[in-house]
Amino acid sequence: MTTAPLAHTDVIVLDYLAALWAQSEDLSPELRDQLMHTVADYISARRAAATSPLDDAAAIITRLGPPESLVDAARRGQIPPHIRLPALIPPPPVPASLGPAGGAAEYVAVGMLTVGSLIVPVVGPVAGMLLASASPHFTPAEKAIGWTLTAGSAAAGAVLTLFFATLPFHTSAALLLIYLVMCGGAFAAGMSLLNALRRRGQAG
Structure with missing residues (x-):
């Protein structure tokens, strides 16, 4: 993905x-x-x-x-x-017409990474990072960190899923662990991008 x-x-x-x-x-x-x-x-x-x-x-x-x-x-x-x-x-200047703190698209991206990761793990965060990647309000470094956290948690969740699938039994605790791992990185990525928007808003 x-x-x-x-x-x-x-x-x-x-x-x-x-x-x-x-x-x-x-x-x-x-x-x-x-x-x-x-x-x-x-x-x-x-x-x-x-x-x-x-x-x-x-x-x-x-x-x-x-x-x-x-x-x-x-x-x-x-x-x-x-x-x-x-x-x-x-750093390259942010286009003045867009404003330093971002707009609706940036906050939608953050929402898909945080709330979206809890509702639709993996799919929501990936969609959020695609939005963030297209935004001029985030630096390449912020986008790279966001993708690293999002992809890393999805990969870790997939590994855990395969691991528990090999066991002869399954528990609700195992499913909860997989869910939390898959959501955790994306949620952290969303908060990192949100903090970036807040810093620019305060600077502006």
Whole structure:
């Protein structure tokens, strides 16, 4: 179900972000979110740099270093300075006609990722991320994190479904666990996008 969006997103980058998300599981939610956004922003900034932009995703990932190294540095309270430098590069301006905080389409996307994930798992979140991907109000980094969380939870739910299907018995607890796993990542993606809209609204 992720074939279409992956055609517009570098698979190497998504794999790296997914590995970083898995490695940083023991970090506090705030530090984990900061690390993910800093790395995603670094990748976007390197590609859009006014001087010496890098189109090769593998070269950018090499400069970042292994995910475990970044997580170890974050545990010590020091996000490596070299990945903060692209923050000095101003992001592309949001079209003034659309407003910095987004419109109805952006909030519908958030709703499909949060409420929609609870009502129609997988289908609702994917539809929400397709809407978010088409929006100019979200940065490439925010979209990449959203897809990583959404696709990751759907994949984890599928793995759990296959696992429980091999067991000779099934319980309601197992079904609830699968449901929560499939919803969790999409819900987190929706809240991340919502926070981005709120930050822009406050800045505006």
